[in-house]
Amino acid sequence: MSVISSNLLPRQVADAYVDALIELDPTIGTYLGVRESSGFLPDYSPAGQEQRAELVRETLARLDAAEKQPGAESAVERRCGRLLRERLTAELAMHEAEEWLRRVSNLRSPLHSVREVFTVTPTGTEADWAAVAQRLRAVPRALAGYRECLELGLERKLFGGPRATATNIGQMTEWIGTDRSWFAEFVADGPAALRAELDGAAGVATHALAELRDWMRDVYAPAVADAPDTVGRERYARWSRYFNGTDLDLDEAYAYGWAEYHRLLAEMKTEAEKILPGSGPWEALAHLDVHGRHIEGVEEARRWLQALMDEAIEALDGTHFELAERVRKVESRIAPAGSAAAPYYTSPSEDFSRPGQTWLPTMGATRFAVYDLVSTWYHEGVPGHHLQRAQWVHVADQLSRYQATIGGVSANVEGWALYAERLMDELGYLPDPERRLGYLDAQMMRACRVIVDIGMHLELEIPMDSPFHPGERWTPELAQEFFGGHSGRPADFVESELTRYLSMPAQAIGYKLGERAWLLGRENARAAHGDAFDAKAWHMAALSQGSLGLDDLVDERSKL
Numbered sequence: 077m078s079v080i081s082s083n084l085l086p087r088q089v090a091d092a093y094v095d096a097l098i099e100l101d102p103t104i105g106t107y108l109g110v111r112e113s114s115g116f117l118p119d120y121s122p123a124g125q126e127q128r129a130e131l132v133r134e135t136l137a138r139l140d141a142a143e144k145q146p147g148a149e150s151a152v153e154r155r156c157g158r159l160l161r162e163r164l165t166a167e168l169a170m171h172e173a174e175e176w177l178r179r180v181s182n183l184r185s186p187l188h189s190v191r192e193v194f195t196v197t198p199t200g201t202e203a204d205w206a207a208v209a210q211r212l213r214a215v216p217r218a219l220a221g222y223r224e225c226l227e228l229g230l231e232r233k234l235f236g237g238p239r240a241t242a243t244n245i246g247q248m249t250e251w252i253g254t255d256r257s258w259f260a261e262f263v264a265d266g267p268a269a270l271r272a273e274l275d276g277a278a279g280v281a282t283h284a285l286a287e288l289r290d291w292m293r294d295v296y297a298p299a300v301a302d303a304p305d306t307v308g309r310e311r312y313a314r315w316s317r318y319f320n321g322t323d324l325d326l327d328e329a330y331a332y333g334w335a336e337y338h339r340l341l342a343e344m345k346t347e348a349e350k351i352l353p354g355s356g357p358w359e360a361l362a363h364l365d366v367h368g369r370h371i372e373g374v375e376e377a378r379r380w381l382q383a384l385m386d387e388a389i390e391a392l393d394g395t396h397f398e399l400a401e402r403v404r405k406v407e408s409r410i411a412p413a414g415s416a417a418a419p420y421y422t423s424p425s426e427d428f429s430r431p432g433q434t435w436l437p438t439m440g441a442t443r444f445a446v447y448d449l450v451s452t453w454y455h456e457g458v459p460g461h462h463l464q465r466a467q468w469v470h471v472a473d474q475l476s477r478y479q480a481t482i483g484g485v486s487a488n489v490e491g492w493a494l495y496a497e498r499l500m501d502e503l504g505y506l507p508d509p510e511r512r513l514g515y516l517d518a519q520m521m522r523a524c525r526v527i528v529d530i531g532m533h534l535e536l537e538i539p540m541d542s543p544f545h546p547g548e549r550w551t552p553e554l555a556q557e558f559f560g561g562h563s564g565r566p567a568d569f570v571e572s573e574l575t576r577y578l579s580m581p582a583q584a585i586g587y588k589l590g591e592r593a594w595l596l597g598r599e600n601a602r603a604a605h606g607d608a609f610d611a612k613a614w615h616m617a618a619l620s621q622g623s624l625g626l627d628d629l630v631d632e633r634s635k636l
Contacts, residue, residue: 086157089142090478093135093160097482100128103193108481109425114197115210120186121221122177122228129171132164139164155621155632156476159483162625166318173314177229180236181579182243182572183416186222187288190215191251194262195412196422196430205266205274212259212277216284223288226296235303239552240579241296243572248289250414257282258414305552305578312533316582320589321485321625326530329589333526334539336588337562340523344516350509361447361517361564368510369446374410377436377444381453382408385434388458388505396503396612397459397619402428403466406457411437417572419452421461424469426481432462439568447514448564454500455518460493467619479622486583488623491590494522498591517564522591524562525584528555529577552578586626593626594618597633604634 084092098105098113105113118124142148143157170176179185197211198204229235251258259281263274307315309326316324341357348360355363371377385406393399405428411420415437424432434456454460465484472480497515506512530536531550540546544558552574560570577584597618602609617636624632 083145084138084142085145085148086139086142086153086160087476089135089138090156090160090476090483092138093131094477094482096131097128100124100131103189104482106193106197107423107425109427109429111198111204111207114204114207115214117190117193117211117214117218118186119221120218121224124221125171125176125225129168132168132171136161136164136168152474155624156479158628159485159622159624160478162321162628163483163485166321169314170318173311174229174232174234175311175314177225177232177234178236179225180240180244182240182247182575183418184580185244186218187244187248190218191258191412194259199266202267202269205263205270208263208266209270209273209277212263212274212281215281219284219288223291230296230299235300236296237305237578238297238300238303239305239575241292241300243575245289245293245297247414248285248292252282252286252289257285258412259285306533306535307581309534312530312581315580316585319485319580319583320487320586321629322627324589324626326534327536329526329585330530330534330536332592333523333530333585333588334542336523337520337527340516340520344513344520347509347513347516351513357513357517358561358564360513364447364510364513365445365564371444371446371449372442374438374442377438377449378408378410381434381436381449381457384450384453385457385462388454388500391505392459396499396615397463398612398616399463400470403463403470405431406462406466407431407433408457409433409435411435416576417569418576419456421456421465423465423481426469426472426477428469432466434462439566445514447510447517450511451497451500451506451515451518454505455493455497459499460496461489463496464489464492464619467616468622471620474620475622484623485625487586487590487593487626488629489590490587491592491594491626491629494519494587494591495594498595514564521563521565522587524559525577526588528559528574529582529584531555532577533581590626593629594633597630597636600630600634601636
């Protein structure tokens, strides 16, 4: 990190951290719209990981000094400093526990970062494509660095989970393909003048991917075959801090998950009776899978989701939100083949030249149930992830670059998106039993996540009032059976989800627990203001504060 003046305020320290981090991790630069990053990939080796950790330590030291400066007590500086300290402290704890030596996941790992960054790398000009070729040729070094970490993890008996490992091998096999690789498909639309260079670079990247796949299949998978997929209470608490921005009472959270399960089950039974009298919730959902409203065709589904978000913007802007013109634009996209099953969102670039984007993994399907799409796109798009993340970028001059871009707490972000689903229900945008049962099914999935994620990693007992294996202790096998029996989603989705929970401990609990924090902040503010409470003003003020951990979130949102 370059020498920086010692009299900086917290927001300046945070922005200097972003600048330095982009130098170490060009994928972050690409997501932020820094074109100079387009030709490069991070150093994922142990040495590269230590560089990032040293940057964190230096930044925390600078923050110590910054928080003593005149002006650091202002609300905007205080919030930024609070977020930066909490995030970097949590990240450093993960580094010092050497979690980076066993990062194997079906959704989030260096392997996934290497591929996914190409989906947001600029390709509008010949110069852009030349940078793509350069980045493709950087893939071998990036994947070799990742492999170095996994090899060191094997030496130190720090193992990734066997289930996630097997999934990774399958994902890489799909990306490698038989006739043409994912990288080759990606460069197929490149300019003719660079055809040979792009094809050659794609071949280099594909070869490196195949080498990593073969090593994980032949060496890593056998070495971790007997390792547990679960992480235990100590590791889980560390992961929970990282994803939720606070030290949760995990037993209380587990009990809350069960309380939500019982509440939602009662509501689902009511809606199911309206759809198929005499049926239970999942029988009614199975009926909708055949007889409910569907979208036929992948491109048709993309267009339908785009229209749904456009309609939500028109209905909500000026009534429940005040949206800047550039925040009003969001794109519906189809996720690249080989993605995990869950839909996702990518934020706009800092200059909004690339808008926010929602991504639908099709998992090979061409027919999509409306009940499963509506609430999910209120979550991923509008008023969910897009309104929050795009608003942060829009008000970056009032926050810090860190708060507006990379300084997010997962539970804050996912909690807002789940709150957004509930808000649309409160506002009457789920008027028929079909859509509302789909919404409740999505809510039930998040409650089940809290139950099984905490339950299986901590090996907790299933309560005696549970309709499912009362008194037994959770295992991944029981978790998959329970999750599959309480979801309208197909088996491959359930399989992907359980692998995600096992390889990203405590991330999935942040949806429900984050929603609870958002609701509590709103209710506290409503109680403070009484009849003068303005929900639209509260929403915009809350969305313009940047991210915070869950305890800080309740505190700050309650004051609005």
